[in-house]
Structures are given as structure tokens and as C-alpha cells.
Amino acid sequence: MPMKINFTDCHIIDCGTGIEVTHGSDVELTGSMRIINCEKAIVERDPPSVLEALGLPPNTPPAYVKKVLLALQEIPAADSVSKEKVIKKTQLWSFVQNSSNAVTVLQALISIGPAVIAGLLGMF
Numbered sequence: 001m002p003m004k005i006n007f008t009d010c011h012i013i014d015c016g017t018g019i020e021v022t023h024g025s026d027v028e029l030t031g032s033m034r035i036i037n038c039e040k041a042i043v044e045r046d047p048p049s050v051l052e053a054l055g056l057p058p059n060t061p062p063a064y065v066k067k068v069l070l071a072l073q074e075i076p077a078a079d080s081v082s083k084e085k086v087i088k089k090t091q092l093w094s095f096v097q098n099s100s101n102a103v104t105v106l107q108a109l110i111s112i113g114p115a116v117i118a119g120l121l122g123m124f
Helices: 062-073 080-087 091-096 102-111 114-121
Strands: 004-008 011-013 017-021 026-030 034-036 040-044
Touching: 062 080, 062 091, 062 114, 080 102, 091 102
Parallel strands: 004 026, 011 034, 017 040
Antiparallel strands: none
């Protein structure tokens, strides 16, 4: 859910970036708003990559992700336990199983529905 950020009667002067917000933030500027002599007035950061959104490290081989998505696509109606077994047989799991966020990655992959899997496969 996007974060709501309100600025009222703000004056931002002589800085690198006046306002920086996360992607998708709901920003409201009201009143006397001035951003003067800044390199950048307002910056919206890039959305997280697919790897980051799944909790995977940035050096994760894309081929590993694609293979696990293809494996999950073959079992769209499977329960969580079945999906977990499939995921744990992949190269991706071998790559992340000892990381501190392995459980987060596993939960993220298990929760992905068939329509999202199809969309993600188009990115790899």
C-alpha cells in the first residue's frame, strides 16, 4: 500500500534533493511550497526489482528464477506444501537456502498465483 505523505507550507533551499519518496507514494503538496536552488526538486525512487520484491539477492541468476517459476506454473492448484517441495528441488533454493531471508523467499514464491507467474515469466 502506498505511503501517504503531506507537505504543507514547506520551503526547501540549497540542497541536493528537495524531496525523495518511494515509488508509488501518495504525495500531497499544499500551501506555500517552495523548492529553491536544489539539484533535484522531487525524486520518486525506482520500484523494487522482481528479485528484490521476492526477497532474493541482486546477484541471483535470472535463469534460476525462471526455472522455479516454470516449475510452479506446472502446478497452479497445488497446496503450499506441494509448492514448497517443488521449490526446494530447484537451483534457486540451493542458491538461497542458507541466506538469512530464505524463509521470506520461500513464502513469497509459494504465495505467487498463476496470473502473476505468467507475468513474471515475461520478464525473464
